[in-house]
Amino acid sequence: MTLRNDPAIGAGPETTVDAWDRYAALAGTGDDGGVPARRVRYRFLRRFVRQRLAVGALIFLLLVLVTCVLAPLIAPYDPLAQDLSASLLPPSGSHWLGTDLLGRDVFSRLLYGGRVSLQAAGVATATALVIGVIPGLAAGYLGRRVDQVIMALTDALMSFPALVLAIGVISVTGAGVTNAMLAVGVIVAPRVLRLVRSTTMHIKEETYVEAARSIGTSTPVIIFRHILPNVLPPLIVFTSLLAGATMLVEASLSFIGLGVRPPDASWGTMLGDAFSRISQAPTLILFPGAAIALTVLALNLFGDGIRDSIGRESRR
Numbered sequence: 001m002t003l004r005n006d007p008a009i010g011a012g013p014e015t016t017v018d019a020w021d022r023y024a025a026l027a028g029t030g031d032d033g034g035v036p037a038r039r040v041r042y043r044f045l046r047r048f049v050r051q052r053l054a055v056g057a058l059i060f061l062l063l064v065l066v067t068c069v070l071a072p073l074i075a076p077y078d079p080l081a082q083d084l085s086a087s088l089l090p091p092s093g094s095h096w097l098g099t100d101l102l103g104r105d106v107f108s109r110l111l112y113g114g115r116v117s118l119q120a121a122g123v124a125t126a127t128a129l130v131i132g133v134i135p136g137l138a139a140g141y142l143g144r145r146v147d148q149v150i151m152a153l154t155d156a157l158m159s160f161p162a163l164v165l166a167i168g169v170i171s172v173t174g175a176g177v178t179n180a181m182l183a184v185g186v187i188v189a190p191r192v193l194r195l196v197r198s199t200t201m202h203i204k205e206e207t208y209v210e211a212a213r214s215i216g217t218s219t220p221v222i223i224f225r226h227i228l229p230n231v232l233p234p235l236i237v238f239t240s241l242l243a244g245a246t247m248l249v250e251a252s253l254s255f256i257g258l259g260v261r262p263p264d265a266s267w268g269t270m271l272g273d274a275f276s277r278i279s280q281a282p283t284l285i286l287f288p289g290a291a292i293a294l295t296v297l298a299l300n301l302f303g304d305g306i307r308d309s310i311g312r313e314s315r316r
Contacts, residue, residue: 064298077108113269128185136194199231203227209227267291
């Protein structure tokens with residue numbers, strides 16, 4: 001395909017970049033068929049706003065994020081302050097969600113624990129994206145031996161159960177929320193890699209990518225300018241779902257004592273402490289459990305809303 005002889009573009013001593021710019025302006029460089037990006041964003045927002053569950057999930061997530069960030073201002077007590085005389089108190093006006101075995105205010109610990117849980121999920125998700133995106137682009141676009149080597153390593157890593165492999169990594173590197181989340185990020189990175197690879201393999205066959213290759217555009221420019229922007233929509237959806245999954249893994253590791261170290265708290269450690277005292281204070285387990293369940297549910301609903309909005313544009 002030679003753009004210099006394209007009658008829509010016109011012949012002449014124009015540079016390769018100019019030819020591509022005019023071709024892109026006429027034919028469009030994405031699935032929207034030349035529709036301006038501003039209009040595409042407007043359509044996406046309009047469809048997303050119509051999905052009440054997704055909008056409600058987004059509002060809930062923002063509320064959780066704001067309350068956790070402002071925990072020092074909102075929390076009525078020091079989350080580490082102990083008062084054995086107020087052990088296992090039920091919810092009351094002075095302690096809205098009651099106290100734990102050591103007399104610590106549950107509401108305050110829930111706010112501070114949310115900061116740790118959200119940060120842990122963010123670290124694990126970011127680690128997975130950093131490790132998985134670039135190899136996925138390389139495997140999907142370059143193919144052949146590069147694809148074979150990367151996928152062989154990916155299949156080997158995915159053959160291990162995620163939680164068991166995380167426990168093995170933590171046993172070597174030591175317990176702690178940072179080590180735990182880095183281990184989780186490494187474990188879930190192959191799933192990001194597979195998604196990016198499959199999407200890239202589909203996109204590289206599009207006409208606009210072939211046009212970029214035909215005018216001599218370098219491989220890095222094609223990957224990062226033309227392929228990566230089109231990989232982002234499904235990747236954003238998967239990231240929201242991945243954040244919920246990593247939060248559950250963090251809660252599981254903290255529940256068995258391999259995550260956050262005492263006296264600090266996360267929702268997982270609070271759940272583990274409450275479970276050990278379930279016969280004495282059965283309601284104590286409800287608050288961290290509900291926080292984990294509702295946050296993960298909101299992340300999944302938010303991801304579904306983005307997926308549906310983008311999917312309608314793709315089908316159109």
